[in-house]
Amino acid sequence: MIQTLIALFLFLFTNIFCSITVMLLFNHFNKSDYVSRWEALLFGLGIGPPVVTLMLYYLLLLLPGMHQWFYLFIICFTFIVIFYWYAVREIRLLLPVGPRTIMIRWHLDASISLKGQHAWEGWRRIFSEFSVKPKFYTEGMQFNHWLFLLFILMFVWLWMRFTLKYPLVEHDALEYAVQGMIFAKNLNIEYVTHRFDTATNFYYVGLHGFSFPLLSTWQWLFNLPLGFKTDFFFRLQSGYYFALIFLQVYLSARRFMKKQAIYSLLSLVIVYWFYDMLFDYHIDSYRSYLFFFAVLCIFILLKSANRAMVVFTALTCGLAAFAHSTAALALAFCMPVILLYYPGKILKRVGVLTMFFVLVVFFGAGHYILDTLFGTGWVFGLKETY
Amino acid sequence: MGFWIKGNILKKLLPLILWFLVAWIFVTALFFTAYYLKLEGDVSSDLALRGLDNPLKLWLHGYLGQFFHFTVMGFLSWLMIPVYIYVFLNGNKVGRPVQGVLLFLALFGVLIAVKGFFNHRYIITLLPAYTVIVFHFVGNFLSRKTSIINPYQLLFSFAVFTSITVLTVSFVSNRTDSDWNAIKMKYYKWISARDHKKKIVKKSATPFATINLLNDTTIPTSVFVNELPIFYYYTNLKGIYYNPLYDFYYSAHGKVKLLEDRSDNEVVAYLTDSLNCRFVFTSKSKNSFNPRFADILQSRFDTLAKDSYYLLFVVKDD
Numbered sequence: 001m002i003q004t005l006i007a008l009f010l011f012l013f014t015n016i017f018c019s020i021t022v023m024l025l026f027n028h029f030n031k032s033d034y035v036s037r038w039e040a041l042l043f044g045l046g047i048g049p050p051v052v053t054l055m056l057y058y059l060l061l062l063l064p065g066m067h068q069w070f071y072l073f074i075i076c077f078t079f080i081v082i083f084y085w086y087a088v089r090e091i092r093l094l095l096p097v098g099p100r101t102i103m104i105r106w107h108l109d110a111s112i113s114l115k116g117q118h119a120w121e122g123w124r125r126i127f128s129e130f131s132v133k134p135k136f137y138t139e140g141m142q143f144n145h146w147l148f149l150l151f152i153l154m155f156v157w158l159w160m161r162f163t164l165k166y167p168l169v170e171h172d173a174l175e176y177a178v179q180g181m182i183f184a185k186n187l188n189i190e191y192v193t194h195r196f197d198t199a200t201n202f203y204y205v206g207l208h209g210f211s212f213p214l215l216s217t218w219q220w221l222f223n224l225p226l227g228f229k230t231d232f233f234f235r236l237q238s239g240y241y242f243a244l245i246f247l248q249v250y251l252s253a254r255r256f257m258k259k260q261a262i263y264s265l266l267s268l269v270i271v272y273w274f275y276d277m278l279f280d281y282h283i284d285s286y287r288s289y290l291f292f293f294a295v296l297c298i299f300i301l302l303k304s305a306n307r308a309m310v311v312f313t314a315l316t317c318g319l320a321a322f323a324h325s326t327a328a329l330a331l332a333f334c335m336p337v338i339l340l341y342y343p344g345k346i347l348k349r350v351g352v353l354t355m356f357f358v359l360v361v362f363f364g365a366g367h368y369i370l371d372t373l374f375g376t377g378w379v380f381g382l383k384e385t386y
Numbered sequence: 387m388g389f390w391i392k393g394n395i396l397k398k399l400l401p402l403i404l405w406f407l408v409a410w411i412f413v414t415a416l417f418f419t420a421y422y423l424k425l426e427g428d429v430s431s432d433l434a435l436r437g438l439d440n441p442l443k444l445w446l447h448g449y450l451g452q453f454f455h456f457t458v459m460g461f462l463s464w465l466m467i468p469v470y471i472y473v474f475l476n477g478n479k480v481g482r483p484v485q486g487v488l489l490f491l492a493l494f495g496v497l498i499a500v501k502g503f504f505n506h507r508y509i510i511t512l513l514p515a516y517t518v519i520v521f522h523f524v525g526n527f528l529s530r531k532t533s534i535i536n537p538y539q540l541l542f543s544f545a546v547f548t549s550i551t552v553l554t555v556s557f558v559s560n561r562t563d564s565d566w567n568a569i570k571m572k573y574y575k576w577i578s579a580r581d582h583k584k585k586i587v588k589k590s591a592t593p594f595a596t597i598n599l600l601n602d603t604t605i606p607t608s609v610f611v612n613e614l615p616i617f618y619y620y621t622n623l624k625g626i627y628y629n630p631l632y633d634f635y636y637s638a639h640g641k642v643k644l645l646e647d648r649s650d651n652e653v654v655a656y657l658t659d660s661l662n663c664r665f666v667f668t669s670k671s672k673n674s675f676n677p678r679f680a681d682i683l684q685s686r687f688d689t690l691a692k693d694s695y696y697l698l699f700v701v702k703d704d
Contacts (some may be wrong), residue, residue, distance in 0.1 A: 015462070024551075051428060080471075095596065168619065168699070169594075169616060169695075171613075171614075171615060171616075174615035174616050174618075174619050175615045177615075177619055178615050178618045178619050193640075194636075194638060194639065194640050196637070196638045198638065199624075200618050200622075200623075200624055200625065201608065201624050201625055201627060201636075202615070202618045202624055202625070202627060203627045203636030205629075205636075245514050247515060249514050249517060249518055251519045253517075253518055253521055253522075256521075256522050256525075257521060257522075257525065257538055258525070259540075260536065260538040263538040263541065263542040264517050264518060264538070264542075265463060265547035266520040266542060266545075267460075267517055267518045267521070267542050267546075268513060268514060268551045270460070270545060270546060271457075271458070271459065271460035271513065271545075271549060272457045272458075272549060273457050273458040273459075273506075273507065273510060274460075274510065274513065277510070278683075282507075284507055287511065288510065288511050288513075288514065291511050292511075292514045292515055295487060295490070295491065295515050298486070298487055298490060299483050299484075299486075299487045301480075302482060302483035302487070303483040303488045326494075326497070326498065326502060326508055326511065328554075329497055329501065330490075330494045330497060333489075333490055333493035333494060333497070334490060335488045337487075337489055337490045337493075338486075340486065340487075340489075341482045341483065341485060341486030343482070386480065
């Protein structure tokens with residue numbers, strides 16, 4: 001029981017706290033108003049785990065063999081620092097004013113005052129905003145939102161019931177989980193022609209980036225020093241990303257369908273295979289979420305060109321590529337599209353594309369370059385279909 | 387009567403009637419095609435495992451899976467075709483960002499068709515984006531043509547209708563003795579698939595009895611693992627990882643053939659002497675990938691343990 005609770009805490013930290021931190025950081029730098037702050041936050045609720053795995057990848061690649069706590073500390077510390085220095089300011093712009101949030105706001109304003117503003121300024125803001133009714137209350141909850149909420153609650157109930165009850169038995173997910181466990185035991189990522197573990201004789205046949213296996217590594221970095229054996233964190237991921245796909249579709253459709261966005265969501269869910277996949281532990285929801293998120297970012301980038309959006313689109317595209325080879329191959333199409341459709345003169349577009357390429361390689365796609373040159377050969381060394 | 391005489395109501399309903407008529411003919415024709423996809427082809431290849439074992443299936447379920455693999459993609463992806471035509475013809479109206487994203491998705495779709503056709507899980511990546519785009523463009527188009535029925539409700543009803551048709555065709559087309567038997571068989575399979583999960587040993591450190599046995603027993607040698615990563619996840623034992631479909635096991639230096647150029651006796655001798663494996667951990671479904679390996683297990687090995695899914699064999703003592 002205690003192991004499950006600790007894994008749940010790890011899930012809340014990685015999936016919720018880290019995601020919120022990244023998106024608040026994005027909000028801090030983003031100058032475009034095409035997507036509201038709340039929308040950006042909701043769309044990005046799954047960005048935390050892939051960012052954590054990317055950091056873990058670089059740490060295990062560049063600083064192998066340290067103690068497990070070292071990797072955990074570096075990553076947690078980085079997120080907490082980012083949250084406190086940048087994100088904390090952004091939260092103020094999101095919170096509705098009410099008795100329950102006043103204490104949080106007081107703390108945030110006090111923290112801002114410590115950074116040079118006068119304390120009374122914070123109190124003045126609290127009282128001035130207290131008199132304004134937040135948008136959430138004035139608009140009222142639409143029937144559409146209630147339906148969506150009901151749908152999500154039903155899904156969460158089924159998902160938690162399933163995840164608490166059934167262990168990991170799916171073939172593909174086990175391949176990733178075993179490789180992740182090996183990374184955690186060896187505390188090392190290196191590029192080799194044959195990914196063979198001499199301790200167990202396990203051979204990793206996966207072609208794709210290490211993002212999903214590293215989620216298992218993240219879990220086992222906690223497990224190993226504490227003597228735990230839970231994989232609840234890893235098992236929670238599939239359902240969580242399915243819920244986020246629902247949220248993405250709902251929020252995207254809501255922009256043009258207003259009160260009827262629920263129909264698009266239901267049309268997605270009634271496809272038999274989609275329903276069938278809901279209760280499997282698999283990478284599909286994880287990579288589909290990241291791919292769809294990358295597509296949305298490309299759209300927003302082309303719509304409202306700004307530098308923060310270039311960085312963020314490169315981040316989502318890089319993370320999608322780091323999760324799965326299909327997204328990595330799709331980058332070959334993404335770059336010409338940016339070159340053709342990004343607003344501005346050709347020299348500006350080339351500059352943006354160069355920046356995009358460098359960032360996308362740094363944010364995960366570089367794995368495939370290393371794997372092709374020094375590792376298994378990626379798809380170029382492929383003989384069987386996986 | 388006045389309702390029918392008033393021409394403008396009929397005029398408003400006409401696009402709707404035509405829409406349903408076209409959809410009905412289209413869907414019926416396609417599902418008859420899907421029905422005949424059940425014809426079997428070369429079942430020995432790995433494409434058979436993926437339902438692509440004859441040229442028709444390879445094309446419709448494989449390369450064109452985005453449109454014809456109805457159980458995976460539903461039917462909304464068909465409506466992407468008019469969207470693409472509309473955007474191609476009215477590029478300036480929709481704007482450059484929409485053009486850019488649709489071009490990207492089209493190219494990605496082609497990539498999946500050419501390089502990812504063997505795995506139908508890949509095409510589902512497009513489904514969320516397709517759903518939003520179809521609802522946006524087609525819904526918008528319908529709302530301009532008719533005001534009688536809500537266009538989004540119409541699209542949703544279309545999705546429900548096609549999904550029900552997919553399920554019905556899927557049930558009926560899996561014929562054995564008679565259609566009704568087939569439906570019963572399909573239902574039974576569906577139930578048993580759920581039972582498979584229910585049979586998992588609950589409140590245990592490991593999910594299956596064979597794995598519990600492996601953990602509890604002192605096994606001095608390696609275990610030959612028939613492509614089951616669950617072995618490595620729930621035990622601390624050493625295993626030789628075997629791919630039954632292509633008949634090779636993995637070593638530190640890559641792939642090594644097992645059955646090729648060896649008689650059954652030589653295979654058993656190789657397993658026990660060279661690889662130091664007296665135990666084989668496998669499952670019925672994995673055995674079916676390589677009938678010869680399954681025969682060797684039946685004739686030269688004893689079943690040490692079995693549970694709802696896995697089998698543990700030990701070599702027979704001579």
